[in-house]
Amino acid sequence: MAAKRVNPNSVKLHYSYSVTELARCCAVHKNTIGNWQADGLKPIDSARPALFQGAAVRDFLRQRNASRKCPSAPGMIYCVRCRQSRRPALGMVEYVARTPTSGNLRALCEACEAGMNRSVRKADLAKVMPDWATSK
Ligand SMILES: [Zn+2]
Structure with missing residues (x-):
């Protein structure tokens, strides 16, 4: 089943999020954030625990959502x-x-x-x- 689409606007632009906070904010499992990192979401730096900047998360989700669109063919x-x-x-x-x-x-x-x-x-x-x- 296709994973659900997260609304990029649920993330606040000027906040920094820990993995737990980001998962709660987007209503996804913590492991999903790990998948997002594997797909190219970058934390602010390599420090632990990882922190994510709201603006970066938003960009990531926008791109991801756009790349997963598959509009119906003409006539359909x-x-x-x-x-x-x-x-x-x-x-x-x-x-x-x-x-x-x-x-x-x-x-x-x-x-x-x-x-x-x-x-x-x-x-x-x-x-x-x-x-x-x-x-x-
Ligand atoms: Zn039908």
């Missing part, structure tokens, strides 16, 4: 029930504007018929739903 929407990207049933997709420049695509999953949503910028509609955009 992530179905929460199936836990994978699916095509819209009958190719029917509805665009619901949230703001003048962005909105949600709504469709039913072709496999389980659950409702699916995909947030999209209006400018990216043709890229995200190529078939749909050309049929308009």
Whole structure:
């Protein structure tokens, strides 16, 4: 199972954290901090116990979260029930504007018929739903 995504903003920029404090702050196990170090999170110095600067932790988590994103392919929407990207049933997709420049695509999953949503910028509609955009 994929590890959960920690919100980088849960870490205070100007604080220094011990392993225990950081684990509590991010709601992860202490061993997870060790994994983060193996993945490139640097303590302030090599002194023991290790201390981590909030700003460094935030940068680390941001990069890590960004590198783990895997957006659905064009024409696909992530179905929460199936836990994978699916095509819209009958190719029917509805665009619901949230703001003048962005909105949600709504469709039913072709496999389980659950409702699916995909947030999209209006400018990216043709890229995200190529078939749909050309049929308009
Ligand atoms: Zn589904």
